[in-house]
Amino acid sequence: MEQIHFNQLKETLNHKTLPNGLKVYILEKKDFNKTYATFTTHYGSVDNHFVPLGKEEKVKVPDGIAHFLEHKLFEKEHGDVFQDFSKQGASANAFTTFNRTAYLFSTTGDVEKNLTTLIDFVQAPYFTEKTVEKEKGIIGQEIRMYDDNPDWRVYFGLIANMYKNHPVAIDIAGTVESIAKITKDDLYECYNTFYHPSNMLLFIVGPIDAEKIMGLVEKNQAGKDYNDQPPIERFFDEEPAEPANRKEVLHMPVQTPKCYMGYKEKRPQRSGKDLLVRELSINLLLEIMFGKSTKNYEKLYEEGLIDPSFSFDYTEEMGFGFSMIGGDTTDPDTFAQRISEMVNEFKQKTLNEEDLERARKKKIGSFLRALNSPEFIANQFTRYEFNEMNLFDVIPTFEELTVKQLQDALNDHFEESQLTVCQVKKKQS
Amino acid sequence: MTLVDHHVADMPGMTLHTIETTKYKTTSLILQIKSPITEEEVTKRALLPYVLQSGTERYPSSKELRGALDGLYGATLGVDLSKKGEYQIITLRMDVANEKFLSDNTPLLDRAFELLSQVLLKPAKQGEGFLPRIVQKEKRSLKQQIESIYDDKMRYANKRLIEEMFDEEPYRFNVYGNEQEVDSITPETLYDYYIKVMKEDEIHLYAVGDVSRNALQELAKKHFVFPQDRMEPKRTSPTGKQRVDEVKEVFEEQEVQQGKLHMGYRTYITYSDPEYLALQVFNGVFGGFSHSKLFMNVREKESLAYYAASRFESHKGIIFVMSGIETKNYEKTVKIINEQLEEIRNGNITDGELEQTKAMIRNQILETVDDSTGLVEVLYHEVVSRHKRTIEEWLEGIQNVTKEQVRDVSQKIQLDTIYFLKGRGE
Incomplete structure (x- = not known):
């Protein structure tokens, strides 16, 4: 077992890659009551075009299948695994993102038993025609719930504006029509391709003994028969650099309109240190431009264009990336115009050291705060690892970033040609 | 070892709670300011904290104040x-x-203690009022926040249920106040209200982190100096119907894809009552978890919904049920929900359900206190109810709840109001 020490943070991370390829990470948090574990596959809604394990021809699967599979994996011949967890005093859950599906539990009771349940249920699929059909009603209502949520619609609407061919533009849960086509055989095909241990990561954090837990996981995995799997072949159609659509207006029964705008990343092919530097640089720039202590924020607030729902973020993964700025606003058109003016104005000026220092400190403080949460650590560590980054490099990387690096990121990312807008306006009835 | 090292000290003007722990990489200071909710003051009270966080004497604008915070990492x-x-x-x-x-x-x-104390005690002023520029901005923002409840249909349905169910009780008021009243507030009337708050409200400060109790007490003493003429805080006991004669059914139509079904029950049990723990177990068996009767029957058995759950309000003694369904399934869903309550009333609770529920509640309590916000929330129950229950007592009490106690509680519970937000033309 490898031990990685992060002295400034007073944390030690334990790690081992098992013979079947599964990556295991364990972080001891002796003061906590709770243990939190996530078992994640590097497979999400964008992985809809691939060569199934053991086949020659690539296939395209129905939209929403990764999320559907996530729901169905909980059901077994003996019943629902949710129930097994709650009998053992744990609460279980799962979520699907663009490129991950995570299964998790938290417990203040029997960690070893619950961990075994987690690993075993994810590694033993049981899909039948009957249970697949039953789930369609439930997921149908989940889709309807999101359809009625304007914050969700505007956020995903913005992403859909950006991408012409990349499947990140497709709803994670699919549509009522697309999920109607899903069969148990489709689920098995996706499962067999993407749930091999070499495509997965297990993270456990809590008041546990790392050595003992690692022993348990090793023994569990040694008892299962896995053949080595060749690398998974995934296909993505060529994506133009510029956004597919410059503006979209959705009409919904709301009182306060919403406006989100974003810059589409031109070359979202980074990983590792490059990606980390990129993400942190753009996030720092957004903070310097639109953080609560900036002139811009003050102006926008005084002009009545923003309220406390205003936010911004930058995210990038292999194949897609974008910044987004938005929130509730009484005047979505003026909002869009002002934000883009402010970005352009900012690009004319030279960045100063003082602004960078302020934003840097703020970001380091927020990162420390986020580390109070075992959930944040497990979920984000996994995301970082799948993109060949290390979560615990965030503070040192923030400390190293220079004005020059930020200036380059600013000129490269915030280009007018990459800008797109999505708004929710009041439906006139 | 106790689960939470919670120490309480009375200080002039406020009560200080210190919780020493090495769990966190940050220190949290949480001020809780309490007063009865009233029609006359609800909107001013909603506006006040937003004005306070927008400027102090030393940092008289949000920009300057936020700059000072940024400087503190x-x-x-x-x-x-x-x-x-x-x-x-x-x-x-x-x-x-x-x-x-x-x-x-x-x-x-x-410096954090100093800044927080100034936000509370030394706000930015002009004459006998707050800064008009700040008040103006925050009034607009508050109106927008009130309006945005309408945009989130789950929140909206919950708000509407409460308005209908408590139409004659102060509980009907929304914490963000009334949109129509925002305009009439002036920097001066708000400042008068602030003076009253500082004089009359009950104030508690919770300090949570890896810092010694002595150091926290010294800092609180140094920075939190209140005006001398503080009065005894006002208290209120919950009002409300003691019996439901007829279930109220309210329908509303909007252009939504999914109908929102919200149901309100009176339990007549609050945090300080001995039956409170049995009520908590009842809620767990009924709809609190994914093994509960509502989830198992509405979702798993009938595929009617993605969510079907219940939650309870500890100090008003209310249980809320909520589920998102197709409009045409309204009657079927209500019937199933009613049947689940009836099952518990008839004592149809399996040993498995009871044990699972207790294990989940135990887990929930222990997890909640791992997070500083959750921990303060739990400890603050004691202040609101004036009833002391340590975490250990709570955990033990849950363990001792019997099936009969859960059944007895369920027999007291009465459905009061059903609110259904349905899709147009269905």
Whole structure:
């Protein structure tokens, strides 16, 4: 077992890659009551075009299948695994993102038993025609719930504006029509391709003994028969650099309109240190431009264009990336115009050291705060690892970033040609 | 070892709670300011914390104040409003990095205490009022926040249920106040109200982090100096019907894809009652978890919904049920929900359900206190109810609840109001 020490943070991370390829990470948090574990596959809604394990021809699967599979994996011949967890005093859950599906539990009771349940249920699929059909009603209502949520619609609407061919533009849960086509055989095909241990990561954090837990996981995995799997072949159609659509207006029964705008990343092919530097640089720039202590924020607030729902973020993964700025606003058109003016104005000026220092400190403080949460650590560590980054490099990387690096990121990312807008306006009835 | 090292000290003007723990990389300071919710004051009270966090005497604009926070390694300052029983509670929260984890050693905590105390005690003023510029901005923003409840259909349906169910009780008021009343507030009337708050409200400060109790007490003493003429805080006991004669059914139509079904029950049991723990177990068997009767029957058995759950309000003694369904399934769903309550009333609870529920509640309590916000929330129940129950007593009490006690509680519970937001033309 490898031990990685992060002295400034007073944390030690334990790690081992098992013979079947599964990556295991364990972080001891002796003061906590709770243990939190996530078992994640590097497979999400964008992985809809691939060569199934053991086949020659690539296939395209129905939209929403990764999320559907996530729901169905909980059901077994003996019943629902949710129930097994709650009998053992744990609460279980799962979520699907663009490129991950995570299964998790938290417990203040029997960690070893619950961990075994987690690993075993994810590694033993049981899909039948009957249970697949039953789930369609439930997921149908989940889709309807999101359809009625304007914050969700505007956020995903913005992403859909950006991408012409990349499947990140497709709803994670699919549509009522697309999920109607899903069969148990489709689920098995996706499962067999993407749930091999070499495509997965297990993270456990809590008041546990790392050595003992690692022993348990090793023994569990040694008892299962896995053949080595060749690398998974995934296909993505060529994506133009510029956004597919410059503006979209959705009409919904709301009182306060919403406006989100974003810059589409031109070359979202980074990983590792490059990606980390990129993400942190753009996030720092957004903070310097639109953080609560900036002139811009003050102006926008005084002009009545923003309220406390205003936010911004930058995210990038292999194949897609974008910044987004938005929130509730009484005047979505003026909002869009002002934000883009402010970005352009900012690009004319030279960045100063003082602004960078302020934003840097703020970001380091927020990162420390986020580390109070075992959930944040497990979920984000996994995301970082799948993109060949290390979560615990965030503070040192923030400390190293220079004005020059930020200036380059600013000129490269915030280009007018990459800008797109999505708004929710009041439906006139 | 106790689960939470919670120490309480009375100070002039406020009560200080210190919780020493090595769990966190930051220190949290949480001010809770409590007063009964009233029609005359609800909107002013909702506006006040947003004005306070927008400027102090030394930093008279949001920009300057936020700049000072950024300088403290991105200390956060946030405000929150909540309703517990018939109290409207203002929360001011500051969270600051613990110097131990930083490469530079500026003393952050002292400055954080100072800044938070100034937000509360030394607001930016002009004449006998707050700064008009700030009040103006925050009035507009509050109106927008009230309007945005309408845009989130789950929140909207919950608000509407409460308005209908408590139409004659102060509990009907929303913590964000009334949109129509925002305009009439002036910098002066709001400042008068602030003076009253500082004189009459019950104020508690919770300090949570890896800092010694003595150091926290010294800092609180140094920075929190209140006006001398503080009065005894006002108290209120929950009002409300003692019996439901007829279930009220309210329908509303909007252009939504999914109908929102919300149901309100009176339990006549609150945090300080001996039956409170049995009520908590009841809620767990009924709809609190994914093994509960509502989830198992509405979702798993009938595929009617993605969510079907219940939750309870500890100080008003209310249970809320909520589910998102197709409009045409309204009657079927209500029938199934009613049947689940009936099952419990008839004592149809399996040993498995009871044990699972207890294990989940235990887990939930222990997990909640791992998080500083959750921990303060739990400890603050004691202040609102004036009833002491340590975490250990709570856990033990849950363990001792019997099936009969759960059944007895369920027999007291009465459905009061059903609110259904349905899709247009269905």
